[in-house]
Amino acid sequence: MFQEGIRLPICKLYEEGRINELLIDLIRGRRCGEAMDQLRFSPRRSARMIENVLKSAMVNADEQEADMRGLFVKDARVNGGPYYRRWRPKDRGRAHPIAKRTSHIVVTVAEG
Secondary structure, three states: OOOOOEEEEEEEEOOOHHHHHHHHHHHOOOEHHHHHHHHHOOOOOHHHHHHHHHHHHHHHHHHOOOOHHHEEEEEEEEEEEEEEEEEEEOHHHOEEEEEEEEEEEEEEEEEO
16 A cells, blocks of 8 residues: 655755755646656756656655556655865965765655
């Protein structure tokens, strides 16, 4: 039997969370087919990763015998992940820090 929702996280996506939040806001609360179309036609690089996470969550729901036509995105979040520190050389022997930020994406689908 299908549980209340299928939650699928992806960790350490090498893009900052603020950029991904725009895409996540597009798909939150939509039917899964509409959300896939929104992501498919988005020019952003992280749209492919979010699309793969959503597709995987849909397949997991199908394995638990959910009604595929009734699936919708119940919750979608972007959380900050670890960040890597790099250094940019500057004049007179100094160095300025650069933070390479990552993000965690969590997508939950449910029947509705």
